[in-house]
Amino acid sequence: MKIAVIGIGYVGLPLAALLSEKFDVLGFDIDAKKIAKLNAGEETLKEPGLKEALDNARPTGRLKFTTSQDEITDCNVKIISVGTPYDESKNDVDYTFLDSALEIICKHLRKGDVVALKSTVPVGTTSSRVAKAISSHGFKVPEDVGVVFSPERIVEGQAVRDFKALPKIIGASDDRSFQVFSTVLSVLGGKIIKVSNPETAELIKMTDNYARFAFLGITNELALASEKFGVDVMEMLKAAKEDYPRNSGLLVPGPGVGGSCLNKDPFILKSNLDKMGLSLKMVDAAKQINSYMPTHISEMVKHYRNDAKVIAIAGVAFKGETDDTRFTPSFKIKDELKVGGAAVRLSDPFVNYVPGVIPDIYEAVRGAEVLVIVTDHNEYKSLDLERIKSLMNSKPLIIDTRALIPRDKAKALGFEYHGLGRL
Numbered sequence: 001m002k003i004a005v006i007g008i009g010y011v012g013l014p015l016a017a018l019l020s021e022k023f024d025v026l027g028f029d030i031d032a033k034k035i036a037k038l039n040a041g042e043e044t045l046k047e048p049g050l051k052e053a054l055d056n057a058r059p060t061g062r063l064k065f066t067t068s069q070d071e072i073t074d075c076n077v078k079i080i081s082v083g084t085p086y087d088e089s090k091n092d093v094d095y096t097f098l099d100s101a102l103e104i105i106c107k108h109l110r111k112g113d114v115v116a117l118k119s120t121v122p123v124g125t126t127s128s129r130v131a132k133a134i135s136s137h138g139f140k141v142p143e144d145v146g147v148v149f150s151p152e153r154i155v156e157g158q159a160v161r162d163f164k165a166l167p168k169i170i171g172a173s174d175d176r177s178f179q180v181f182s183t184v185l186s187v188l189g190g191k192i193i194k195v196s197n198p199e200t201a202e203l204i205k206m207t208d209n210y211a212r213f214a215f216l217g218i219t220n221e222l223a224l225a226s227e228k229f230g231v232d233v234m235e236m237l238k239a240a241k242e243d244y245p246r247n248s249g250l251l252v253p254g255p256g257v258g259g260s261c262l263n264k265d266p267f268i269l270k271s272n273l274d275k276m277g278l279s280l281k282m283v284d285a286a287k288q289i290n291s292y293m294p295t296h297i298s299e300m301v302k303h304y305r306n307d308a309k310v311i312a313i314a315g316v317a318f319k320g321e322t323d324d325t326r327f328t329p330s331f332k333i334k335d336e337l338k339v340g341g342a343a344v345r346l347s348d349p350f351v352n353y354v355p356g357v358i359p360d361i362y363e364a365v366r367g368a369e370v371l372v373i374v375t376d377h378n379e380y381k382s383l384d385l386e387r388i389k390s391l392m393n394s395k396p397l398i399i400d401t402r403a404l405i406p407r408d409k410a411k412a413l414g415f416e417y418h419g420l421g422r423l
């Protein structure tokens with residue numbers, strides 16, 4: 001068994017590294033800079049455990065990164081993990097990357113191959129778009145080449161752990177392809193769940209993010225409600241969920257919904273169904289509240305410190321322990337606060353590619369009047385508050401959008417503290 005992973009990003013890179021523990025893996029990407037960096041042993045993205053996985057793989061010689069298509073033919077399992085962005089102007093997926101990946105794969109197919117899709121796609125894509133591309137190159141699906149959809153459900157910041165532990169759902173065109181791909185994925189760990197067809201597997205991926213986006217809308221709205229009632233939303237949610245599984249779907253509120261997946265998958269599902277005459281209502285309602293959240297945070301800052309000259313934002317990544325800034329609320333909060341004339345400093349220990357970002361939070365808060373905690377990086381859970389206090393302006397304010405800072409301790413040290421949903 002030899003595996004090609006097409007698209008070496010947040011999904012493809014850890015996947016390729018972990019599969020190479022057992023198989024020969026070819027990591028193919030069209031981004032020559034990325035491949036050169038990987039071949040030079042440099043990091044292209046930050047994920048806990050990824051560096052170790054790559055370091056372990058290198059001496060085995062089983063993992064190869066390339067921009068050359070030549071060896072793709074030798075790989076009997078071809079996994080697609082390219083981006084599938086949502087194009088709002090077309091109310092559809094932008095298929096540019098998927099189609100180009102399919103074009104490359106189809107030029108290098110052999111009878112008996114399995115083409116597996118890890119990229120998130122509208123329901124029906126594996127059996128229609130992918131199968132059609134393969135048939136147009138003279139192969140019968142599934143007799144000559146099988147197709148598989150296996151939803152990727154890792155969470156950035158814990159991708160390596162998730163790849164090893166999460167159940168692997170597989171919807172295949174035929175039994176042989178299911179067997180082949182379950183052999184591949186079973187080396188990662190986690191149980192294999194077989195579903196009847198690729199469509200079921202595709203809808204599971206959509207369900208994950210559609211539901212999460214909607215639940216986040218509900219929980220964010222509850223945070224706003226708690227502020228009105230003078231209730232601490234975190235205390236309320238903790239007690240509401242304790243020994244009461246019916247409330248297990250309640251999530252933790254936050255400063256906005258970041259990340260590429262939650263900001264596209266619900267809209268992909270909606271556009272998918274628009275074409276079939278079913279209009280999803282929850283997506284727009286959740287979008288309304290979720291996209292308001294960064295504005296709510298900047299309004300909180302202005303409410304408590306309208307005259308702030310220097311504001312530090314802790315966290316640029318959209319979530320903890322990743323360097324991914326796609327759709328991060330931090331940029332919107334920064335832009336809205338800058339309008340009031342304040343100097344806004346962005347700080348993040350993971351994000352090293354955005355100009356002006358200060359890695360060290362203690363450096364970023366020097367002389368600041370306001371510290372806004374936006375990202376739930378582990379480092380921010382144990383900040384040295386005394387040191388922060390000594391570095392900030394004499395009337396320091398903390399706006400904590402993630403309930404990361406011990407409120408009582410902060411207040412005892414002389415900070416003014418306000419949290420999202422817990423004023």
Ligand SMILES: NC(=O)c1ccc[n+]([C@@H]2O[C@H](COP(=O)([O-])OP(=O)(O)OC[C@H]3O[C@@H](n4cnc5c(N)ncnc54)[C@H](O)[C@@H]3O)[C@@H](O)[C@H]2O)c1
Binds near residue numbers: 034
């Ligand atoms: N990031 C996540 O946590 C996550 C989780 C679950 C599912 N997904 C889905 O997985 C897919 C990939 O997401 P990602 O975050 O890894 O994207 P990414 O942008 O980090 O990586 C995609 C890679 O594909 C490469 N690429 C584009 N066209 C190519 C082609 N024709 N041939 C080879 N390489 C090509 C790009 O250069 C890039 O390196 C998306 O569909 C996404 O929705 C992502």
